[in-house]
Amino acid sequence: QQQVKQSPQSLIVQKGGISIINCAYENTAFDYFPWYQQFPGKGPALLIAIRPDVSEKKEGRFTISFNKSAKQFSLHIMDSQPGDSATYFCAASGGGSNYKLTFGKGTLLTVNP
Amino acid sequence: ETGVTQTPRHLVMGMTNKKSLKCEQHLGHNAMYWYKQSAKKPLELMFVYNFKEQTENNSVPSRFSPECPNSSHLFLHLHTLQPEDSALYLCASSQVAGNTGELFFGEGSRLTVL
Numbered sequence: 001q002q003q004v005k006q007s008p009q010s011l012i013v014q015k016g017g018i019s020i021i022n023c024a025y026e027n028t029a030f031d032y033f034p035w036y037q038q039f040p041g042k043g044p045a046l047l048i049a050i051r052p053d054v055s056e057k058k059e060g061r062f063t064i065s066f067n068k069s070a071k072q073f074s075l076h077i078m079d080s081q082p083g084d085s086a087t088y089f090c091a092a093s094g095g096g097s098n099y100k101l102t103f104g105k106g107t108l109l110t111v112n113p
Numbered sequence: 114e115t116g117v118t119q120t121p122r123h124l125v126m127g128m129t130n131k132k133s134l135k136c137e138q139h140l141g142h143n144a145m146y147w148y149k150q151s152a153k154k155p156l157e158l159m160f161v162y163n164f165k166e167q168t169e170n171n172s173v174p175s176r177f178s179p180e181c182p183n184s185s186h187l188f189l190h191l192h193t194l195q196p197e198d199s200a201l202y203l204c205a206s207s208q209v210a211g212n213t214g215e216l217f218f219g220e221g222s223r224l225t226v227l
Contacts, residue, residue: 004155034215036216036218041220042220043117043203043205043218043219043220043221044156044203044216044218045217045218046215046216089155089156091156095211099161099169099210099211100158100161100169100171101156101158101216102155103155103156104155105153105154105155106155
């Protein structure tokens with residue numbers, strides 16, 4: 001019940017296209033959903049996060065869509081750029097907290113020029 | 114130095130060796146974490162320290178021993194490891210553990226156990 005299932009495992013998108021990564025969870029106690037971005041040789045860095053009181057959050061080209069009833073959330077990257085090529089991790093935790101984040105397995109995004 | 118710094122970046126050790134990983138954060142945070150990152154697996158939380166007190170041990174084998182002498186430094190002492198312990202060990206910090214504050218990760222220590 002603590003799992004966060006992330007798909008796809010890898011994704012190739014052309015420059016200017018839309019990248020979509022999906023995550024699903026089972027634990028209804030989860031109420032904090034961040035996305036982290038990791039470049040090769042670097043640690044993950046927070047990209048964007050959402051709480052379940054809203055269905056969508058947008059920051060620049062990055063948007064989280066959240067469907068509480070389906071227990072799913074997704075990351076959309078609009079106008080994808082080669083510099084967006086990285087591994088993306090969704091995560092979830094309960095208590096509105098960063099305390100025990102449960103991470104997905106990650107999606108390796110490649111944006112071709 | 115800024116952010117979260119981890120040393121060494123790479124470590125190769127035999128199963129009978131004893132070594133330590135070091136993490137230092139320059140962000141004035143009060144919470145520090147150890148995560149294990151293995152290929153094709155989710156990041157696994159190992160330990161959490163909040164205000165120097167260990168508040169989480171996520172069923173980690175005793176061959177991994179954490180130490181947090183102050184809020185800026187975190188160590189992971191390693192002894193009699195197994196080859197399956199080979200992974201990237203990530204240190205992170207946050208303002209406190211238990212809110213929605215961002216986790217700031219270091220670049221990791223790549224551990225290979227022979």
